[in-house]
Amino acid sequence: MKIGKGGNKVSTEFNMSSMTDIVFLLLIFFMLTSTMVTTNALDLVLPKGKGKTDSNKSLSVSIDKDLHFFIDKDEVAEATLETQLLALLNNETNKAIVLRAEKSVPHEKVVYVMDIAYRNGIKMVVAVSPK
Numbered sequence: 001m002k003i004g005k006g007g008n009k010v011s012t013e014f015n016m017s018s019m020t021d022i023v024f025l026l027l028i029f030f031m032l033t034s035t036m037v038t039t040n041a042l043d044l045v046l047p048k049g050k051g052k053t054d055s056n057k058s059l060s061v062s063i064d065k066d067l068h069f070f071i072d073k074d075e076v077a078e079a080t081l082e083t084q085l086l087a088l089l090n091n092e093t094n095k096a097i098v099l100r101a102e103k104s105v106p107h108e109k110v111v112y113v114m115d116i117a118y119r120n121g122i123k124m125v126v127a128v129s130p131k
Contacts, residue, residue: 058096058125059088061113065104069113082116089122096123 061081062070069076076084089095097117101110110126117124
């Protein structure tokens with residue numbers, strides 16, 4: 001007794017639709033979780049060499065080659081820089097600092113001012129000379 005031609009054939013083809021679903025789900029998972037990872041770095045807004053900084057609305061911190069710190073044009077001791085910055089920016093809604101440092105200033109002094117801004121949630125713009 002024969003029940004039809006090839007009634008019990010097993011297909012040897014592999015269906016890729018379930019594999020692509022899994023790959024897309026993994027892709028979406030890794031895309032979402034990678035945006036939640038925060039690096040331990042300072043958030044900086046670096047200006048372009050050709051750009052201008054609107055210094056009228058923000059406070060300026062300058063460091064000269066003799067390592068003297070200035071807020072706008074007033075000289076400030078390095079130890080009291082943070083307290084005076086916070087006092088001046090107390091009532092501001094958009095807190096921003098423009099950092100101007102000469103070429104010969106050691107990197108650690110620039111990072112010191114950046115760290116003050118990072119700890120207090122102040123936006124930092126590093127000023128550059130135009131090209």
